[in-house]
Amino acid sequence: MFGLTYFCYGLLSLILAQAYVQMGIWGLAVFAMPVVLARQALAQGRLLEVADGQLRVQSEALRDASSRSPMRGAMSAWRLPRACTMRSFLRCSMCT
Secondary structure (H helix, E strand, O other): OHHHHHHHHHHHHHHHHHHHHHHOHHHHHHHHHHHHHHHHHHHHHHHHHHHHHHHHHHHHHHHHHHHOOOOHHHHHOOOOOOOOOOOOOOOOOOOO
16 A cells, blocks of 8 residues: 555656756646645635534524523514515404
8 A cells, every 4th residue: 555655656756857847946836736725625624614513513502592591482472473474464364
């Protein structure tokens, strides 16, 4: 397994050397650019995973807190029936 890894490293070093010989310092920059961009993408992905985990914890805590709220029953009386809309609210027989 390590032999294949080192063979690939050697092949990459030959490609990098050839890019440097043909294009100079720009060859190194062009060769390194995808590596830098991939590293940034992976770092952003990790940050997004952490933020997603925090949001899930906060969402569950909020859901738990709202289910234990003493005002839950009192606030449900303020809700309109599903059949009501803004236009028909005044004429709705269920709401009056």
